[in-house]
Amino acid sequence: MTTIREFQQSASQRIASLYEASEAQAIVRILLEECLQISHTSLLMIDKDTLLSAQILATLEGQLSRLAEGEPLQYVLGYTYFYGVRIEVAPGVLIPRPETEELVELIVEREQGQERRRLLDVGTGSGCIPCALASAWGSRLVADCMEYSSKALPTARRNLEDYQRTSGAELNLIHRDLFGCLGNSPEQPYDLIVSNPPYIHPEEAKEMTSQILGYEPSTALFAPEHNPIIYYEEIACLASSGWLASGGHLYMELNPVYAEQTLDSISTILGPRLEHIELVNDLSGKKRFLCVKTKPL
Template identity: 35%
Template structure:
């Protein structure tokens, strides 16, 4: 089958399930994954014949997309901060707003000294690995409660040729850290059960609930635990960075001030939602 016919078959199968623009984007991502072609390559190679085994891979992808499975899980990879990452249903799919948090940390931390950095709730390892890649002198440690996530994150460190020390830790059962850190960062679970209605079915049905949800009665449980541990274990000039629930910006700032942090800065993401916090003692 020629690429142009494969594209038509792909669009026909999915057009009743997604907006056309999204289907076109799925085709480009799939073509890049299976054929190594960019958007421009596709336009230039429309007459090229795709071998049957690859055609079947495209069509299987279509069938899984019809079930609203995220394309990143179907193909098993994604991109974060310009780097490749493997993802499985054990790991959250990294989000663009988390890239904004990584940018803030990179702008903020000094580049010319050896720092100790800890990422709590690392998932695919996207935050820890991007920071390790851009701050070669920094020693990066990363925790997650999920052994399966740690396995994927370790593979991602190898894929991106960086060294990160991954450890399986339940942060809610941790009373002290093993050393002091210059920077602690976390994007912990923060979506309240009451916000489930806002969440699309592809997220709700496929991404790990333990990575996303917290109870309505104590939605800041991770911020309190990580905030206290950080207050006790940050070095003199150390900083704590959080990605936060956009509806709980003020409450999270207040909590960190109550813990004892004196400088707490709240920032918005590109959509204008309260999304990130930096705190120092």
């Protein structure tokens, strides 16, 4: 039999090559809290010589083996927290990032006081952005959530259905390719278009960890090498062709390396429809977000 103390010590050592000591200890703590169904405070206070049952230990060992192979913690647990809401994640779906939480915060701040909003989320992935906005806006939100990846659709559907039920928002999942949308305008234009499209240049892969490269979907990470801002240009074309309402807003997360290039290209595409465009820094001071407003009628 194994005690909590013994598991904490041995488990931290098994994943020490992948994580710094403090992070490894935190991950093991999270595994214990999840399997024992206790809070962080309760785990701190529990007798560390408490024996783990055979069933609990088997579950922990299985999770630990997956972590030791490099699988991200979020996939092992099957969920993550994003902007205060629990989001299901699974292989085939991009794990939501803190920078995208900043994008949601930016949208919430700038759209404060608005009435019912029609929103299009391009490349919804797990559905984390509309779910987070649903938790903030409730029934004031009507969102169409576009996703092309068949692997991401089941996870997105479960998340969107959960938060539609609990928030009162209307969250619709649409299986569609962004590059097949031009020429097929919606019946009613959107007040907001939001997107966190693939924006990493393939050459940047050498700076990324094996946990990301080996497990997260490359199609959600990497932009085409020949034109790393192609997704932004296509979304801007949609906005200029009847998808975005007059006086509407476009919010996108982007690669700081191509921030100025993206701004210039979108300014050109929107042309006379453009009222305001700006780059906004993330918390680390990088140009991470693009905010656009079209001219009202």
